[in-house]
Amino acid sequence: MKKPLPTRSDKGQASRPGTVVDPLLGQRLGDFAIQERIGEGGMGVVYRAEHPLIGKQAAIKVMRLELASPQQARRLLVEARAVNAIRHPGIIDIFGFGSLPDERPYIIMELLQGRTLSDFVRSKERMELESVVWVMDQMLAALGAAHDAGVVHRDLKPENVFVVEDAKIPPSIKLVDFGIAKLMESRDTTPLTSEGFVIGTPEFMAPEQINGDPISPATDLYAVGVMLFQLLTGERPFQGKPLQVMFAQRDQPPPVPSSRVPGIPRELDALVLHLLAKEPAARPASAEKVRARLKRIPLRSAPHAPSTAKRGAPPAASRKDAGGSTAEIREALKALRRPLSPGWWLVGALVVLCVSATVSRLRQAEQHPSTPPAPRPTNHPPQPTPAPPTKEQQVQRIQEVLDQIDRRSQGTTPAKMKRELLDLIDTAALTKTQEEREIIEKEIQDW
Structure with a gap:
């Protein structure tokens, strides 16, 4: 039965x-x-x-x-x-x-046999140049077809690029997890997220995604630039917590790959910087244009599929989801990321400003006390005054608060957002006095 x-x-x-x-x-x-x-x-x-x-x-x-x-x-x-x-x-x-x-x-x-590209970059080692060109060429061919069909992926990253490894067929690349893809010419105007929300993975988001501006095929090409940089050097161009990376990708010029790994061909340096241009119009015109430039890169041998044999990565056959995940890579199952509102990052900036102001007031009070209290006689040695938090400690604590905010953010309203933020500020002890708390509360309410 x-x-x-x-x-x-x-x-x-x-x-x-x-x-x-x-x-x-x-x-x-x-x-x-x-x-x-x-x-x-x-x-x-x-x-x-x-x-x-x-x-x-x-x-x-x-x-x-x-x-x-x-x-x-x-x-x-x-x-x-x-x-x-x-x-x-x-x-x-x-x-x-x-x-x-x-x-x-x-x-x-379809059930894929192989592993995600994240398996090949997890060890923070460089990928062989011939394999980089092979991966990029196949990935860009699929991406160009998506763009020609009016589809922008919006969440390109190593976890969403699958290297098919099957003894019966030649190796190949598959793009997966189109769960937040945008049909550029869709007549259905019903939004998939609340107005103003941003969808994507911070480490691979283009500046226009971070700003909540319109996206286009150039948005995917920015993510291609981040991945190309990572494959060539073993690390992404911008490091740090997601919030720090997002601001860096929006405001800071990207480093040249050869500044991290000497010997990278100048043609690849130029291509990566072209892909990572802040303005979408300044990036390559299409995925096919990028493929054409890759074909002109001087190589020692023919392009070929990468291998993780030297790194001890276990085979992933029959252990993946349709989005290209293995049992060891849980991130790949996050095909439909929760939306991140630009408002949360503005709130984060507000927290930084408020805490900075608070610390400044505390230090001023320590340096210029208005009426120092008279010393009281005591038989105990004076306790040392705790040192004020360092900048690094402040940033780390703020990031922890922002992580909690992000976990609570889905589907909330501005009013609830403000209440949640004040609650988290109290929990995190980011203010020292009731006066400081009231100052921050007023700033948040005004925001």
Whole structure:
């Protein structure tokens, strides 16, 4: 007898030893029967499934119950539509969409064998130049097809670039996770996020994404520039916490790759800087133009697929989701990132200003006391005065507060945002006196 599909009471069940078996195992979604759970992340769970009659393998991504909503279901549907609008071998194929009885949406897509590009950059080692050119050429071919179909990915990063490794076919690159892609010429004007929200991964976001300005294919090319820099040097052009990186990508000139790794061809230095231009119009005209410039880079041998054999990376066959994740890379399951509002980063800047002002007042009070209190006789030695927090300690504490703010931000209103911020400021002890707290409260309310 066929078991019923899970309901909301099944939330949190997993297939780990000693726990209740995942109720989706053995169930049919569409034409496919779920065989095993192969990955999970912040946004969903991924299963390997099989067509019971013809034996075709597939991956099924099911959104987490606590995140399921009509808006999130719509994002998954946009991903499926975007992929099918492109129809390119370098784009993962999605061929099914639906919802469970408890309203969790799911998509059915091809099951990839291999690993994400993040496996190759995790060790912070440089990738061989011939492999860099191979990866970039294939990735840009798929990206150009997406742009020609009117689709901007908006979240390009190593976790969303999949290196297919299958003994039966030559290695290749697949772009995955189009969950926040924008159909540039879509007639459906219903927003997928609240007005003014920004979607993307901070370390790979273009300045126009950070500012909440219109996006275009040039937005994806900026992310290509960040990835190219990372593959060539083993690190991204801007380092630090997400907030720091976002401001740097918007305001600071990028470093030249050869300044990090001497010997990188000048042609690649120029290409990376061209891709990382702050203004979208100043970047290369198209993905195909970038491919053409890569083909002119002098190489010692023919371009070839990268290898992690020397780094001990385990094979990822049958351990990935349709977005290219392995069990070890949980980030790749975050195909549909929660929106980040520019307002939160303005609030962050406000916190920095307020705390700086507070520290300044404290130091002034220490240096110029108005009426120093008379010393009291005591038998105990005086306790040393605690040193004021360093700039690094302030920044770290503010970042911790901002991380908490970001976790609370989804779907909030400006009024609730201000209340949450004041609550977190109190919890973090960013103010020392009631007067300082009132000053900051007034600044936030005025904001």
